[in-house]
Amino acid sequence: MYPFTYHRPGSLADAVKLAGSDEAKIMAGGMTLLPTMKQRLAAPSDIVDLNGLDLAGIKVEGGKVTIGAMTRHADVAGNADLHKAIPALAELAGMIGDPMVRHRGTIGGSVSNNDPAADYPSACLALGATIVTSKREMAAEDFFTGLFETALEPGEIVTKFVFPVPEKANYQKFRNPASRYAIVGVFVAKFAAGVRVAVTGAGSSGVFRQFDFEEALSKIFSTQAIEGIKQSADGLNSDIHADAAYRAHLIGVMARRAVEAAR
Amino acid sequence: MASVTLTVNGKTITRDIDPRTLLVEFLREHMRLTGTHVGCDTTQCGCCTVHVDGKALKSCTLLAVAVDGSTIMTIEGLAKGEDLHPMQAAFREYHGLQCGFCTPGMIMSAVDMVRRKGTDLDDKTIREELEGNICRCTGYHNIVKAIHYGAEAMGKAGTAAE
Ligand SMILES: Cc1cc2nc3c(=O)[nH]c(=O)nc-3n(C[C@H](O)[C@H](O)[C@H](O)COP(=O)(O)OP(=O)(O)OC[C@H]3O[C@@H](n4cnc5c(N)ncnc54)[C@H](O)[C@@H]3O)c2cc1C
Ligand code: FES
Ligand code: FES
Numbered sequence: 001m002y003p004f005t006y007h008r009p010g011s012l013a014d015a016v017k018l019a020g021s022d023e024a025k026i027m028a029g030g031m032t033l034l035p036t037m038k039q040r041l042a043a044p045s046d047i048v049d050l051n052g053l054d055l056a057g058i059k060v061e062g063g064k065v066t067i068g069a070m071t072r073h074a075d076v077a078g079n080a081d082l083h084k085a086i087p088a089l090a091e092l093a094g095m096i097g098d099p100m101v102r103h104r105g106t107i108g109g110s111v112s113n114n115d116p117a118a119d120y121p122s123a124c125l126a127l128g129a130t131i132v133t134s135k136r137e138m139a140a141e142d143f144f145t146g147l148f149e150t151a152l153e154p155g156e157i158v159t160k161f162v163f164p165v166p167e168k169a170n171y172q173k174f175r176n177p178a179s180r181y182a183i184v185g186v187f188v189a190k191f192a193a194g195v196r197v198a199v200t201g202a203g204s205s206g207v208f209r210q211f212d213f214e215e216a217l218s219k220i221f222s223t224q225a226i227e228g229i230k231q232s233a234d235g236l237n238s239d240i241h242a243d244a245a246y247r248a249h250l251i252g253v254m255a256r257r258a259v260e261a262a263r
Numbered sequence: 264m265a266s267v268t269l270t271v272n273g274k275t276i277t278r279d280i281d282p283r284t285l286l287v288e289f290l291r292e293h294m295r296l297t298g299t300h301v302g303c304d305t306t307q308c309g310c311c312t313v314h315v316d317g318k319a320l321k322s323c324t325l326l327a328v329a330v331d332g333s334t335i336m337t338i339e340g341l342a343k344g345e346d347l348h349p350m351q352a353a354f355r356e357y358h359g360l361q362c363g364f365c366t367p368g369m370i371m372s373a374v375d376m377v378r379r380k381g382t383d384l385d386d387k388t389i390r391e392e393l394e395g396n397i398c399r400c401t402g403y404h405n406i407v408k409a410i411h412y413g414a415e416a417m418g419k420a421g422t423a424a425e
Binding site for chain 2: 035
């Protein structure tokens with residue numbers, strides 16, 4: 001690790017000010033940031049630790065779930081109100097990494113990082129989450145802009161997520177057996193206004209919506225409705241774990257499993 | 264430099280450290296508590312698992328400054344004098360180790376598992392919960408067995424709530 005100055009601001013305004021400087025980096029759980037710093041892939045001059053801020057918590061109210069950016073994966077996975085409102089989201093959090101990573105990693109860190117194999121981005125996109133930052137609100141569609149890329153500006157801090165409660169939803173993850181990240185993960189959410197399907201792990205520019213599945217499922221919410229729809233392998237990742245054609249196949253399989261399991 | 268105060272296994276100490284100091288370095292190099300191991304240094308193997316304010320964390324991926332003020336429990340803090348903690352005793356009894364390198368992390372994870380999942384643990388739960396701990400010797404069979412009986416013994420000894 002290269003040297004840095006450590007800050008633990010006590011207010012969001014101070015955090016924004018500190019994070020706005022050129023080479024500063026925000027730290028939430030550090031589960032992604034610290035390993036990259038140890039490998040010297042990141043060399044921030046300043047670390048702005050968000051653990052001194054009051055940004056954690058889960059509230060279910062009026063058809064919406066609000067989750068603070070600093071809420072740990074374990075707390076999302078174990079929240080009883082969330083299990084009633086959006087069980088798929090709580091279950092997704094319980095599938096991330098391992099117990100120690102879930103004790104420390106946060107939803108804000110995961111979404112801000114936008115790893116193409118991360119789980120939460122699919123939930124944000126499929127549920128149509130609103131992402132609230134220190135300066136604005138954004139729809140998930142506008143937030144994820146590419147591989148590890150988001151619309152966040154320097155010094156902008158994600159403070160919370162607002163998820164509309166669907167009629168039913170489910171997340172299915174096909175894990176890489178070694179890293180346990182998603183080779184393909186599909187989040188299906190059924191709302192009165194229609195169905196939304198988001199795919200993670202597969203796209204070479206990160207999480208994306210599967211519009212053909214959405215259209216078919218919005219008419220008839222059944223596995224048969226999407227059985228005949230072919231997912232193209234264009235724009236999907238190929239690596240030693242799975243090639244694009246296999247990932248395309250898995251998207252169909254995971255989507256059908258999610259429809260089947262949705263509640 | 265940054266000043267850090269931690270309570271480790273019941274002892275409170277304050278040190279001036281480089282902010283880069285990882286919790287595991289603080290424990291091993293500043294406190295000479297070398298029971299906590301570094302197997303991978305990439306957040307994968309779980310050999311460095313300790314309890315921070317009662318929860319299992321990987322101390323190789325945690326800045327000591329970031330947990331300033333916390334209470335830490337390491338493998339050295341489990342036994343009561345000469346008496347092994349029931350989970351340690353179960354690892355010995357059921358041969359839950361070979362070289363022993365992963366064992367401190369396995370035991371700290373196992374005790375955390377009991378805190379979250381109770382003292383009646385089936386093999387499936389134990390295996391799922393060991394996701395973050397890697398052993399390159401045993402093939403896990405006896406680790407799973409040791410945790411099963413260690414959890415049961417913790418229930419009987421009334422140490423589960425500690
Ligand atoms: C062994 C292991 C297994 C894992 N498995 C999975 C898995 O299966 N699925 C999965 O999805 N993830 C997995 N992860 C990643 C894990 O979920 C991380 O917790 C997450 O990616 C980052 O969250 P963090 O809170 O640790 O963020 P940090 O590492 O602290 O930060 C990550 C990035 O986001 C920025 N950032 C953090 N918070 C904010 C904020 N509030 N506003 C703006 N920017 C912010 C930081 O500057 C940094 O660039 C795994 C990690 C490990 C170590
Ligand atoms: S040394 Fe910390 S997880 Fe391997
Ligand atoms: S006993 Fe050798 S690594 Fe587990």
